[in-house]
Amino acid sequence: SKSNNPSPQSISVTAYISGKERTRVRYQDTEYYYADGERKSRTVTRYSYAERDILRMDVNLGDVNGPLSEGARYRFPFSLQLPVDLPSSMSCEGQGGHCGVGYKIKAELRGNGGMFGRHKVEQAFTVRSAPLPMQPVPNLVPPLTEEVKFCCCFSVGKIVMGARVVNTRIGQGETAIIDFACKNQSLRQIERAEVTVKEEVRWSAQGRYNYSSRVIANQTFRPTERWDKMDKGAMKEQKERSRNITETLREEERKLLQTIHDAIHDGRHRALLNISPSSLQTYQGLLIQVTHRLKIKVYTGGSCTDNPTIKLQLYLGTPSSLLSSVEQQPGHPSSVSPDGMTIPTATGVPMPSPSAPPLSSPVPAMVTPSAPPAEWVGAVTATPVMVGQSAAVVGGNAIWEAEEEGGGTVPIAVAEIVPTLPNLLKEIEFAVSPLASVQKRLEEDAWKLAVFYPMTPKQYASVVKAVAIEFDQPDMAALVAPVVNACNFTHPYVIAALRVVADWIRTPLLSKVLPLCKDLDVNASKIKEELSDWELVCTQGDFEQCGNNDWGPDSPLLGEG
Numbered sequence: 001s002k003s004n005n006p007s008p009q010s011i012s013v014t015a016y017i018s019g020k021e022r023t024r025v026r027y028q029d030t031e032y033y034y035a036d037g038e039r040k041s042r043t044v045t046r047y048s049y050a051e052r053d054i055l056r057m058d059v060n061l062g063d064v065n066g067p068l069s070e071g072a073r074y075r076f077p078f079s080l081q082l083p084v085d086l087p088s089s090m091s092c093e094g095q096g097g098h099c100g101v102g103y104k105i106k107a108e109l110r111g112n113g114g115m116f117g118r119h120k121v122e123q124a125f126t127v128r129s130a131p132l133p134m135q136p137v138p139n140l141v142p143p144l145t146e147e148v149k150f151c152c153c154f155s156v157g158k159i160v161m162g163a164r165v166v167n168t169r170i171g172q173g174e175t176a177i178i179d180f181a182c183k184n185q186s187l188r189q190i191e192r193a194e195v196t197v198k199e200e201v202r203w204s205a206q207g208r209y210n211y212s213s214r215v216i217a218n219q220t221f222r223p224t225e226r227w228d229k230m231d232k233g234a235m236k237e238q239k240e241r242s243r244n245i246t247e248t249l250r251e252e253e254r255k256l257l258q259t260i261h262d263a264i265h266d267g268r269h270r271a272l273l274n275i276s277p278s279s280l281q282t283y284q285g286l287l288i289q290v291t292h293r294l295k296i297k298v299y300t301g302g303s304c305t306d307n308p309t310i311k312l313q314l315y316l317g318t319p320s321s322l323l324s325s326v327e328q329q330p331g332h333p334s335s336v337s338p339d340g341m342t343i344p345t346a347t348g349v350p351m352p353s354p355s356a357p358p359l360s361s362p363v364p365a366m367v368t369p370s371a372p373p374a375e376w377v378g379a380v381t382a383t384p385v386m387v388g389q390s391a392a393v394v395g396g397n398a399i400w401e402a403e404e405e406g407g408g409t410v411p412i413a414v415a416e417i418v419p420t421l422p423n424l425l426k427e428i429e430f431a432v433s434p435l436a437s438v439q440k441r442l443e444e445d446a447w448k449l450a451v452f453y454p455m456t457p458k459q460y461a462s463v464v465k466a467v468a469i470e471f472d473q474p475d476m477a478a479l480v481a482p483v484v485n486a487c488n489f490t491h492p493y494v495i496a497a498l499r500v501v502a503d504w505i506r507t508p509l510l511s512k513v514l515p516l517c518k519d520l521d522v523n524a525s526k527i528k529e530e531l532s533d534w535e536l537v538c539t540q541g542d543f544e545q546c547g548n549n550d551w552g553p554d555s556p557l558l559g560e561g
Contacts, residue, residue, distance in 0.1 A: 171319025
């Protein structure tokens with residue numbers, strides 16, 4: 001800052017750092033009017049606006065007391081640590097509306113004495129979210145049997161297929177590894193199998209929505225001999241066997257599942273899917289939702305036949321390769337959560353407001369701040385201020401909405417912070433990062449005593465299910481497990497969680513919570529009763545790592561008796 005005449009007796013500088021979700025929704029409305037004595041109507045375009053605070057930090061940068069000389073220069077250096085759970089800056093347009101997550105810093109200079117008054121300046125900056133954890137979240141899709149129909153009515157056989165995504169948490173610009181296996185038991189030849197990733201963005205204001213979507217990656221699998229169609233004789237024989245449910249038929253079905261399982265893991269039927277660096281990151285806000293879906297589609301020969309499909313979710317974020325070497329070291333205190341998941345800090349870089357086209361902004365590069373201009377070298381420098389992330393207010397459920405004409409705001413009431421399960425669920429719903437929000441509550445004795453220690457299996461499952469992004473549900477389950485039931489996490493809690501999550505989350509969840517289950521040695525069989533044959537195959541290693549090798553007379557690994 002540079003002082004002006006008349007000189008004030010003292011000055012004070014405060015910085016305000018903020019982050020917001022902002023949306024504009026375009027919609028069509030019917031307007032009525034009178035012309036020539038008649039009531040008529042016409043379609044008009046209107047806009048609704050909404051915004052929500054996701055970050056607020058107020059920092060006192062310092063004070064200068066005493067008369068200030070004309071032309072004096074003062075510097076107020078500061079540094080701050082952004083919260084770990086901030087979403088990346090982003091913007092998107094579609095259907096005439098737009099949305100974005102943006103951050104800015106505003107500095108206010110106040111002087112006492114003279115006619116100095118207040119002076120403000122603000123600067124937008126880009127935030128890149130914390131890199132994804134190093135630990136992968138795989139998705140092993142159980143084999144699906146899809147009937148192939150001709151003209152929507154006549155069955156011409158079936159196709160059995162399965163897939164594995166080595167890691168469903170993928171960084172922008174990174175490569176996703178997809179393994180696919182397929183057995184054709186139909187009269188139609190498989191012509192090709194394609195995998196695509198589609199990005200969908202949805203934003204709202206005053207109950208209205210706009211939408212945008214695009215494909216950000218696609219690839220074709222290499223064909224194999226299992227794609228060949230069956231001849232009519234083999235098809236007839238298979239149908240006759242299927243009419244008699246015998247142990248031999250069941251054994252054939254188990255062997256087919258094992259064949260699919262082995263083909264998925266042998267790495268010979270693999271596609272490398274390059275994710276566009278310009279893709280947005282997965283985000284679940286109150287006003288903006290960004291989702292990414294992977295689809296594998298099998299195209300069969302002939303006209304009017306079905307094309308079986310596998311669909312699953314991906315989570316896109318900042319590449320884990322951007323973790324510093326220190327943060328990647330096990331046990332680093334500032335970057336590892338209690339369950340071992342790496343949680344680095346978000347990073348921010350001052351730069352002009354983004355002006356790139358929607359959906360085309362690459363991952364922002366890290367920029368080294370420049371030195372002050374030469375004329376500021378001799379400036380009076382205040383004591384540097386360092387602010388930790390504890391000073392930040394993150395998230396909340398207050399939304400401001402208005403019409404184009406400048407209507408009033410409609411704030412949503414903020415939940416009380418009394419330690420109760422309903423308030424915890426509400427905090428999870430409105431949190432920018434549910435994991436960080438619950439971790440904060442776990443550090444407070446009042447919440448542990450009133451909410452977590454007496455938590456029942458049903459309540460535990462409701463906490464896990466409350467996390468909107470399914471990828472984070474296993475981590476939430478592992479985060480809360482050590483303190484439920486007065487630090488006595490047992491098999492009923494595992495079973496309750498399994499029953500509320502999506503099918504594909506069940507095996508990753510088990511991998512997280514089985515080591516925490518205190519009665520696994522005597523009650524593992526009750527957990528196994530909840531699992532399908534495929535899930536038993538996928539989790540045998542997890543049970544054995546926890547010291548449980550009792551699989552009864554038959555191993556779930558098909559073919560081993």
